[in-house]
Amino acid sequence: MSEARMKELRSDVDELNELLKLAKRKRAQDLISLEVRKLETELIKIKETIAKNAQAESTPAPSTAPAQSKRYQIKLNGYGWDQSDKFIKIFVTLKDVQSLPKDQVFCKLTEKSMELHVKDLDNKDYLLVINKLLDSINVEESYWKQKTDMVVIFLAKSHPNVKWSHMTELEKKTEDQRNNKMKPPTPDMDKSDPQESIMSLMKNMYETGDDDMKRMISKAWYEGQHKKKDTLDL
Structure with a gap:
């Protein structure tokens, strides 16, 4: 029975491999490959069973023999x-x-x-x-x-x-998303108030930047405010 099943499985694997060569779509290729692996696994199990039965019949292992380690x-x-x-x-x-x-x-x-x-x-x-x-x-x-x-x-x-x-596609997509997140938006040059565009750009840079960037922007803003105040005092 096992020999007949093995012969049938080998024929199925050979035929599926031929179909795999003809398949064009990835989903079809994946489905065929999965079925091939299932049949190959069943073949291996049958071979192992036959080998174990043959070994048990010819030379029974002594009771003190160590168990075969699992892979x-x-x-x-x-x-x-x-x-x-x-x-x-x-x-x-x-x-x-x-x-x-x-x-x-x-x-x-x-x-x-x-x-x-x-x-x-x-x-x-x-x-x-x-x-x-x-x-x-x-x-x-x-x-x-x-x-x-x-x-x-x-x-x-x-x-x-x-x-x-x-x-891979995933690696490229991940890097593109990270780069887009870190890229500051282009200021709207059509706005009537240039100061508003600059403030919007600095706000975005502050929100998306690291700690060093935030400290640098805070320092620039602080110094700018003091210069503005000194100018008004004059």
Whole structure:
């Protein structure tokens, strides 16, 4: 029964992978990739069950044998990146990763996302996920390499020679919002009272500035008031 189920699952995975290559929309790609991962997980569980049953039948483990340690998945957040005209290069530091077989270090890519999987490195699994890339990538021309204590992923740009300002859409949106918040509004030059425009600008700078900016504006306002008073006394 298990063998028949495994054969059926392999056929389903192969067919879904073919559909993934044909899928154009990101949502469709994500749904197909999710289903593939589910089927692959079921395959692994069946293989493990068969292996355990075979081991139990041939050489039963002694009662004093230590329990097999559980493997944990660690989600990675830190990475470095650089770019050339053709590639976005992502650098992920992992000690001794070069010692793993190539099939234990792999990436799952779509046009706007990437996942790095590192399996069984010092009895731990590692995962790096980057979603909503700033621009689309060419999955077929992308690749990765294991180097000493590092994995380097080469994401082929769909639009060569276009420079990326950020890695993801979210990072760019966050910085744009921060810059817009800190940028003082342009004074309305059509106002009849120039003094009102200046006061409005200084008020905005005071409200959005840091402590040093607030102290500087307060000092300038204080000194200006005293100069105005001295002029009136004369």
